[in-house]
Amino acid sequence: MSSRWQDEVLADVASGVRINDQHIVERIRQAVLMQRLPPNTRLPEVALGEIFGVSRSVVRKALTRLASDHVITQQPNQVARVSAPSVDETREIFAARRLVEGEVVALLAADAAPAWRTRLSELCDAEAEAHARGDEPQRIEHSLALHHTLAEHSPNRILGAMLSDLILRTSIVIALYKHAGLASCYLEGDHPRLRDALAAGDCEAARAAIHHHLDSLEALLDLRTKSSQIDLAAIFGQSA
Amino acid sequence: MSSRWQDEVLADVASGVRINDQHIVERIRQAVLMQRLPPNTRLPEVALGEIFGVSRSVVRKALTRLASDHVITQQPNQVARVSAPSVDETREIFAARRLVEGEVVALLAADAAPAWRTRLSELCDAEAEAHARGDEPQRIEHSLALHHTLAEHSPNRILGAMLSDLILRTSIVIALYKHAGLASCYLEGDHPRLRDALAAGDCEAARAAIHHHLDSLEALLDLRTKSSQIDLAAIFGQSA
DNA sequence: AAGGCTGACTTTGTATACAAATTGATGATG
DNA sequence: CATCATCAATTTGTATACAAAGTCAGCCTT
Numbered sequence: 319m320s321s322r323w324q325d326e327v328l329a330d331v332a333s334g335v336r337i338n339d340q341h342i343v344e345r346i347r348q349a350v351l352m353q354r355l356p357p358n359t360r361l362p363e364v365a366l367g368e369i370f371g372v373s374r375s376v377v378r379k380a381l382t383r384l385a386s387d388h389v390i391t392q393q394p395n396q397v398a399r400v401s402a403p404s405v406d407e408t409r410e411i412f413a414a415r416r417l418v419e420g421e422v423v424a425l426l427a428a429d430a431a432p433a434w435r436t437r438l439s440e441l442c443d444a445e446a447e448a449h450a451r452g453d454e455p456q457r458i459e460h461s462l463a464l465h466h467t468l469a470e471h472s473p474n475r476i477l478g479a480m481l482s483d484l485i486l487r488t489s490i491v492i493a494l495y496k497h498a499g500l501a502s503c504y505l506e507g508d509h510p511r512l513r514d515a516l517a518a519g520d521c522e523a524a525r526a527a528i529h530h531h532l533d534s535l536e537a538l539l540d541l542r543t544k545s546s547q548i549d550l551a552a553i554f555g556q557s558a
Numbered sequence: 559m560s561s562r563w564q565d566e567v568l569a570d571v572a573s574g575v576r577i578n579d580q581h582i583v584e585r586i587r588q589a590v591l592m593q594r595l596p597p598n599t600r601l602p603e604v605a606l607g608e609i610f611g612v613s614r615s616v617v618r619k620a621l622t623r624l625a626s627d628h629v630i631t632q633q634p635n636q637v638a639r640v641s642a643p644s645v646d647e648t649r650e651i652f653a654a655r656r657l658v659e660g661e662v663v664a665l666l667a668a669d670a671a672p673a674w675r676t677r678l679s680e681l682c683d684a685e686a687e688a689h690a691r692g693d694e695p696q697r698i699e700h701s702l703a704l705h706h707t708l709a710e711h712s713p714n715r716i717l718g719a720m721l722s723d724l725i726l727r728t729s730i731v732i733a734l735y736k737h738a739g740l741a742s743c744y745l746e747g748d749h750p751r752l753r754d755a756l757a758a759g760d761c762e763a764a765r766a767a768i769h770h771h772l773d774s775l776e777a778l779l780d781l782r783t784k785s786s787q788i789d790l791a792a793i794f795g796q797s798a
Numbered sequence: 799a800a801g802g803c804t805g806a807c808t809t810t811g812t813a814t815a816c817a818a819a820t821t822g823a824t825g826a827t828g
Numbered sequence: 829c830a831t832c833a834t835c836a837a838t839t840t841g842t843a844t845a846c847a848a849a850g851t852c853a854g855c856c857t858t
Binding site for chain 2: 808809810811
């Protein structure tokens with residue numbers, strides 16, 4: 319039978335005004351992805367409630383979900399903040415993403431349905447074009463959309479969801495550790511190579527392309543521990 | 559009907575243990591792991607609140623986190639239920655776990671620190687002994703503890719956390735799809751073989767052992783779609 | 799007898815009140 | 829001047845009230 323809430327949801331999408339916790343989660347995730355909310359940004363419940371026009375109940379639910387996904391960190395009686403992973407955790411995030419995204423593209427290469435192929439190609443070209451134009455924010459957006467497309471069309475949806483989370487966490491650590499002088503994180507040819515491997519249906523070439531891409535990206539970061547970044551809690555926390 | 563996990567919860571309340579949302583999450587996770595809360599079990603907020611001696615606010619926070627981890631499923635204005643993944647999702651969970659647990663044991667095999675080795679061996683023997691005794695619940699507990707040990711000691715903590723979640727989801731689908739006549743899911747020799755590969759530091763042998771173990775486990779399930787299990791939403795949902 | 803309507807009951811969604819903890823500034827004290 | 833106690837302002841933790849939606853049994857209609 320047709321359940322009523324589904325109809326309501328569709329109607330709300332059409333009118334576009336309904337705000338719920340899922341909406342807030344999505345907005346914050348997007349803001350973090352686009353690096354408009356840098357690591358350690360404070361996210362007080364009342365302020366968010368006023369911004370989105372809801373009470374703290376709804377905001378708290380959204381924050382709980384974001385904390386579950388490691389987008390923000392919460393400590394008892396303290397303001398929620400955008401996560402700021404340590405150097406060690408950063409390396410582990412990249413390693414996990416290599417594993418998961420590698421498997422996803424390998425599965426995609428073996429996928430017969432070509433629905434995502436044209437979109438992938440478009441985004442590849444759009445990213446190169448934005449880079450040529452020197453429009454870095456636009457390039458980042460296309461690049462993120464490309465990886466998001468991989469996650470969305472993953473034949474294994476569990477791995478797809480994991481990849482979505484890892485892409486977001488990667489975005490956070492890039493904002494944290496990107497070399498100061500670096501103008502762009504564009505890696506010439508990486509995405510086209512991936513596209514070609516997928517088009518050719520070559521699983522291992524696709525996996526290798528992603529591995530190389532993520533290795534290069536990680537290499538662009540400054541992961542030497544700076545004094546301001548040293549995690550005192552990790553050093554002294556256990557004995558406290 | 560008063561089931562056992564509820565009684566244990568009441569014991570906690572009596573002993574004055576401080577109850578917060580994390581505690582409730584842990585208790586429900588354990589109950590699901592031990593298959594004392596079967597798939598589709600209703601989890602009403604007020605009932606849980608009375609059992610744990612807290613208000614709905616705390617219960618709701620716990621349920622939100624459990625839903626984030628795919629332990630329960632929530633639909634608007636409806637009672638939360640223990641998840642009951644479809645057959646397709648079950649296959650994807652196993653595939654994801656093969657990938658993640660395979661990598662974790664490969665990393666562990668290369669790990670020099672032997673802190674976990676004795677514990678692993680103990681659990682291996684304890685499981686075999688419980689099986690020989692015909693004590694299936696005890697065997698399951700040791701088996702789960704073994705896999706949990708792998709996750710806990712994963713050199714890559716992101717992959718370790720992912721593995722913990724996947725172990726729980728695997729437990730759910732086993733409860734759902736286990737062959738009716740099957741007395742035990744014990745797979746003779748699988749865990750000892752893994753232990754030996756880890757002791758020898760052979761990454762690929764360890765990965766192969768886990769792959770074989772999970773393949774065998776999946777093969778024990780009855781994944782032919784039954785009429786009661788057909789997901790109508792997946793069939794008709796998109797056009798609505 | 800099958801199907802649909804109704805209305806009481808159950809359950810969740812949201813806002814809000816109050817308690818408890820953290821934070822930061824201010825002033826006292828050695 | 830440095831250090832520490834203290835207090836007000838901010839912020840989160842929890843409970844609760846009320847509104848809105850879902851559920852289901854029982855009756856009515858055809």
